Amino acid sequence: MSLAQLRRRTSMKWRAHPEDVLPLWVAEMDVRPAPAVADALRAAIDLGDTGYPWGTGYAEALAAFAAERWGWDGLRVEDTALVPDVMMGVVEMLRLTTGPGDAVVVCPPVYPPFYAFVGHDGRTVVEARLGADLRLDLGALDEAFTRARRGGRRAAFLLCNPHNPTGTVHTRAELEAVAALARRHGVRVVSDEIHAPLVLPGAVFTPYLTVDGSEDGFALHSASKAWNLAGLKAAVAVAGAGAAADLRRMPEEVGHGPSHLGIIAHTAAFRDGGPWLDELLAGLSANRDLLGRLVGEHLPGVRYRPPQGTYLAWLDCTHLALHDDRPADGPGVVADLAGPARMFLDDARVALSSGHVFGTGGAGCVRLNFATSPAVLREALARMGCAVRAL
Known part of the structure; x- marks a missing residue:
């Protein structure tokens, strides 16, 4: 689906942030429904x-x-x-x-x-x-x-x-x-x-x-x-x-x-819905591999362990030395952001889930939802890389 089509959705993923933000945070996928459903x-x-x-x-x-x-x-x-x-x-x-x-x-x-x-x-x-x-x-x-x-x-x-x-x-x-x-x-x-x-x-x-x-x-x-x-x-x-x-x-x-x-x-x-699921898994596997290449290209030093399941990637950004007490200035999902997630939203206009809300061991990390198109994934990682180089 194109970004223009996705932005017509009224769910949390697409309405919690302004339109210039690429939302790779909450666990919603950028896919059409399975025909059987x-x-x-x-x-x-x-x-x-x-x-x-x-x-x-x-x-x-x-x-x-x-x-x-x-x-x-x-x-x-x-x-x-x-x-x-x-x-x-x-x-x-x-x-x-x-x-x-x-x-x-x-x-x-x-x-x-x-x-x-x-x-x-x-x-x-x-x-x-x-x-x-x-x-x-x-x-x-x-x-x-x-x-x-x-x-x-x-x-x-x-x-x-x-x-x-x-x-x-x-x-x-x-x-x-x-x-x-x-x-x-x-x-x-x-x-x-x-x-x-x-x-x-x-x-x-x-x-x-x-x-x-x-x-x-x-x-x-x-x-x-x-x-x-x-x-x-x-x-x-x-x-x-x-x-x-x-x-x-x-x-x-x-x-x-x-x-x-x-x-x-x-x-x-x-x-x-099995056949549709099989196609989805093939696409997610390809995106998982693509994400690994993009992290290596744009975010050297960020530790990425390819997930064995889900469509969620855990990125360890602790080498960026961003404190997880960076203040928030808004309610709701924005107030839940700190450290690298806050920086990537402010400076790259990419929304990720902030690691500190996942409990002990989460500070300095972000969770990225890669259930999107390869084009969106490439654009998001390029933006994130630019933000890191500007630190």
Whole structure:
């Protein structure tokens, strides 16, 4: 799609900043909808099918997709529940397994709403920072689980699988080690797997609930990221065999939150959107490689580890020595910017996500969304390079 077409969109990505800014921040893709999704929505509108959701079609489509793509044959529809979206589903799973004042472990740098949603619901965040290789640090996780359970508190581990913002795809061995640690410490695992369909060539996605010892865990799935459906709210919570009884305690009204049109769209994506997804993944893989070349050309010294999944790149700009307390002068998304992200917005007119909001280890870094056209990517990196050379 051309920039002129994209700027007609009214979503957050395209309206939060002035028109001279290239927006590579929030997780929206610059793509047209999958034909299967668009056709399903048009048919529903033409039929007037805009009422309340019903049935298990979404979970059935997810189960079939999971079996085909990930070899997950054990996803039982009866052990699922509809939730409004992944983060609201995360909150509900944490309410089933912890109470106010209990601890939730996260692995920063990590998706900022992990902090906000956990804190707003009265839980305490305990950090287990990623290793220098941006992978799970099992020693740090062991120590964090000990702290989280101190005083007899209940605790949960909010896992990001694949990891946002680093794009790390956890291996089966890593997830088995997580499950073993969680069982030893009595910690319940809630796995956010919203980016699961977006694993790029060279990596393999492992659903947490398929590893040994994960039976008392939960996973949250959605077509939202892979098919660009954030505005059509719907997600599925999946319980391991040992957590199914807990899931049945979820309040009935939670299942009233998803949109019927959202469920129609997500079901069509998982059921019929595979060919479109394959084309998308090929394009994202090419953009991932292009980004690596552009960083080397325009941003020497910036550390870029090609992500294994998602369409998000984590750029370590600490060598620029920009303090992350550079003051903001506006509300909302502008106020959340500091350090290199603030500089790139002010001086390059490129909007990125500021690393400091991703928790410990994020200061001095930025997250870049490369789910755009190669032309936009080239222009953005050229602008960023000019801004760095002018420092």
